[in-house]
Amino acid sequence: MIAVWKEWAGEKLNESEWLSLLDLAQRESAEEDALVRGDLPVPPPPVSGHPRVTPPPPAPRHKVPDTPPPRPSTELDDRFGPWLARxxxxxxxxxxxxxxxxxxxxxxxxxxxxxxxxxxxxxRRQVAKVLGGVQQFAPLERWKTGAAVLIGVSEYTHLPSVPSIKNNLSALTEVALTGLGIPHSNVHTVENPTSAAQVHxxxxxxxxxxxxVSGGLFIYYAGHGWTDPRNGRLLLGLVESNQHKTWTAMEFDRLREQIADSPVGSRLLVLDSCYSGAALDTLSAGLSSASRIEGTYVMTSSNATNASRAPQGDHFTTFSGEIIRSLTDGIQGGPRVIDTDTLFRHVRASCEEQGWPVPSRQIGRDGxxxxxxxxxWGQP
Structure with a gap:
């Protein structure tokens, strides 16, 4: 059955061709079941005195048949239910x-x-289209065994609130669950943490x-950020953070060390905060050398000296909004599958075109x- 969907993936089939495809899939599914049981379907007795005609073998799969294959026999029609369940x-x-x-x-x-x-x-034709669409946009295996932590701080005691971050968090949680396909139990949303321990x-x-080995790790933070005046290290805001008291913030270095210790080989880290580019210098030695298999990719909403944008009244912050739209709506002219660098390049180009702060990145071994x-893109 899977072979059938792969064979016709992306083809524009007319009504009779969709129906023929579904019938062919049912026949193949029934034949597979018969092989597993070690027997073959038993044909029913002749109907209305006419001898039963055995359907010919399926047409070659390299192209759509010129004429639809014969309607499946009665015993195969009866197997629609088990086929649909599978x-x-x-x-x-x-x-x-x-x-x-x-x-x-x-x-x-x-x-x-x-x-x-x-x-x-x-x-039946509608069923085929629905199942075909699911197959086309099925989650990648990496994220079926992956996990995500999405951190957003929209409310503060001593700093200005950023209401749009709440929307960032909600939309990216949906992307993690339905777009990436990460299991619900593996998606951790941390809204308005009051301590670094909650995040860690x-x-x-x-x-x-x-x-x-097979999974991926996605870490996202959105909130106020600033650099420690003593050493230039990035600090990430918590609900009760005070910019004049560095100890009230979450030190990015501690977050970096924790992620670097992860055995998960494929890691995506997204930071949407002012001066988030300050994280990149501290990432070089830790994350790059610790990356395994496919590596680590870090995206930041700005460089080490610029603030990020979160205009009052906008639904999302600028940087996160571009990421969300790119993943949910797709990328025009992009590849069939969006990878980390395709996403970053598209977001960066969009920000540059509109005169917004230019995002930064850091790649660790094939990240x-x-x-x-x-x-x-272009799908309903």
Whole structure:
């Protein structure tokens, strides 16, 4: 079945071709089941006195057949329910999800799965399109075994509040769950932390949950940032932080050390704060040398000497908003799969074009090749 979807991925099929594709998929699925059981489907007796005609083998898969293959035989039609159940499991959809996509009740889909009913031809075609779309935009394996920690500080006791950061956090949580496809239990959202310990504890949980070989680690922070006047090190604001009392902030160096100790090989760190580029100098020795497999990619909303933008009344902060739109709407003219460097280059170009602070980056051993998610440009 998977081979069938891969064969026709991206093709524009007409009505009869979609239906033929679904019928072919059902036949293949039934044949696979028969091989596993060690037997073959038993044909039903002739209908209306006419001898049963065995369908010819499927047409070669290198192109769409000129004429649709014969309708599947009765015993294969009866297997629509088990076939649909398998495809729902493979795609990660529930019966309720499919029902919602089709504009039907869950009871209708349940009846198909259990074999109590079968959809009409036009509904089968809609089922094929839904499942085909899920296959096209399925999460990458890396993030199915990955984890994320999303930190946002929008309210402060001694510093100006930044309401748009709350929206950043909500949107990126949705991207992590439905775009990257990270399991819900592995996505940790830390809103308005009052202590650095709250952040470090969640990062520990994420590092333990992510598979060190196949998984990825995504760390995001948005909030006020400033540099320590004594050494130029980056400080990240917490709810009760005071710029005149450095000990009230979260030291980025401690965050860097924790991430550098992670066994997870593919890591993306995004910092949306003023002077966030100050983090890059301290990252060189730690993160680059500690990177494993595909490495680490760091994006910052500004360089070490510039403030970042969070205009009053905007829904998102400027830098995070560009990231969110690039991932949710896609990148025009971009590759089929957006990787870390494609995302950064697009965001940087957009910021430069509009005269906003120019983001910075740092790459640790092939970190620019870490794939994130399918490019959704032009898709509904």
């Amino acid at each position: 495809q729902l499991r493979r795609s990660g959809l529930t019966q309720s999800d499919l029902a919602m996509e089709l504009g039907l009740t869950r009871a209708a889909v349940s009846a198909w799965v259990t074999g109590r009913a079968e959809p009409r031809s036009e509904v 504890e969640k990062i520990d949980l994420a590092m333990e949950a992510a598979d060190p 620019d090749r870490v794939e994130l998610m399918s490019n959704r």
